[in-house]
Each structure stands twice: as C-alpha cells, then as structure tokens.
Amino acid sequence: xxxxxxxxxxxxxxxxxxxxxxxxxxxxxxxxxxxxxxxxxxxxxxxxxxxxxxxxxxxxxxxxxxxxxxxxxxxxxxxxxxxxxxxxxxxxxxxxxxxxxxxxxxxxxxxxxxxxxxxxxxxxxxxxxxxxxxxxxxxxxxxxxxxxxxxxxxxxxxxxxxxxxxxxxxxxxxxxxxxxxxx
Numbered sequence: 001x002x003x004x005x006x007x008x009x010x011x012x013x014x015x016x017x018x019x020x021x022x023x024x025x026x027x028x029x030x031x032x033x034x035x036x037x038x039x040x041x042x043x044x045x046x047x048x049x050x051x052x053x054x055x056x057x058x059x060x061x062x063x064x065x066x067x068x069x070x071x072x073x074x075x076x077x078x079x080x081x082x083x084x085x086x087x088x089x090x091x092x093x094x095x096x097x098x099x100x101x102x103x104x105x106x107x108x109x110x111x112x113x114x115x116x117x118x119x120x121x122x123x124x125x126x127x128x129x130x131x132x133x134x135x136x137x138x139x140x141x142x143x144x145x146x147x148x149x150x151x152x153x154x155x156x157x158x159x160x161x162x163x164x165x166x167x168x169x170x171x172x173x174x175x176x177x178x179x180x181x182x183x
Contacts, residue, residue, distance in 0.1 A: 015060040018049065030065050030068075034105065067104070069103070071123065075095040078095060097137050101142040139180060142158065146173060162178055
C-alpha cells in the first residue's frame with residue numbers, strides 16, 4: 001500500500017465520535033475552504049445519520065474538531081477492465097459490495113499534517129471489520145471532488161493512498177475505488 005501516515009501523533013490525543021447534537025458549537029466553528037463540505041456537516045450529517053443513510057465520525061485532536069468522515073453502504077458495478085479481471089477469477093457477479101466515503105474533510109488549519117491519512121486508515125479498518133465480521137465488503141468507494149486549485153483537488157490525495165479511478169472526469173466528481181483484497 002502507498003504511504004499512509006505522515007506525522008507522529010499521540011493517539012491518546014485523538015478522539016473519534018459519531019456526530020450528535022452536543023457537538024453543534026464545534027460544527028459551527030469548523031473551518032474549510034470547501035463550503036459544500038461545511039454545509040453538509042452543519043445541515044445534513046446528523047439528519048442523514050438519524051435517517052440511517054450515513055454515519056459521520058467527528059475527529060477531535062486535543063479537543064478541537066479537526067475533521068470528519070461520513071460512511072455509507074455502496075456497491076461497485078463491474079464493468080470494463082474490472083469485469084474482465086473478476087471474470088478471470090471466476091467471480092461472475094455484476095457488482096460487488098463496498099463501503100463508501102460520502103464525505104471526508106480536514107479543518108483548514110490541519111491540512112497537510114497527515115490527519116487525512118489517519119482518517120483513511122480508520123476507514124480501511126472499518127471496511128475490514130465489516131468484511132471480516134458483518135457482511136461482504138470488497139471495496140472502498142468515493143467520489144473525489146475535483147477542484148481547479150490543485151491543493152484542493154482530492155483526486156491526488158486518494159491516488160497517493162492507492163485508490164484507482166473508476167471513470168475519468170475533469171470536473172465535478174471522479175468515482176474511485178480501493179480494493180481491500182489487493183493492498
């Protein structure tokens with residue numbers, strides 16, 4: 001697998017909790033250049049969780065909200081090269097189960113410090129837990145948000161971790177996947 005951690009952090013200084021209304025003040029104070037990600041956190045994350053659509057995990061470092069990741073169930077349709085690859089392995093399904101990263105965001109003051117990579121380790125561990133103990137889970141999927149500012153174009157972050165592009169797109173979002181069986 002590609003590089004996954006960048007900084008030395010005392011894990012005792014990190015607290016990961018599911019979103020709930022007692023963190024509303026922290027949500028309002030959360031800073032990100034990407035307004036859509038802040039809007040989701042404030043307006044939709046808790047309601048999506050209450051509706052059992054996604055589960056949002058808040059990440060605190062030394063009691064400051066530094067990021068969040070929202071997870072939900074997904075599937076990956078086997079088409080093109082993926083269909084051929086799995087057909088050669090006698091996997092003849094049209095789709096395979098996945099855990100989807102609906103949103104992942106790191107507070108502007110904590111970007112490029114390795115917290116996003118730690119969050120990805122967390123997601124991989126959750127996907128493996130599901131796949132080993134709860135239900136089939138072969139992939140992690142996501143839609144990488146494209147941005148004209150290279151430092152905000154998340155596709156490079158995910159590629160560096162080992163995600164592959166499912167469908168190439170220059171604008172909007174680019175569907176990507178991570179094969180849990182290969183890494």
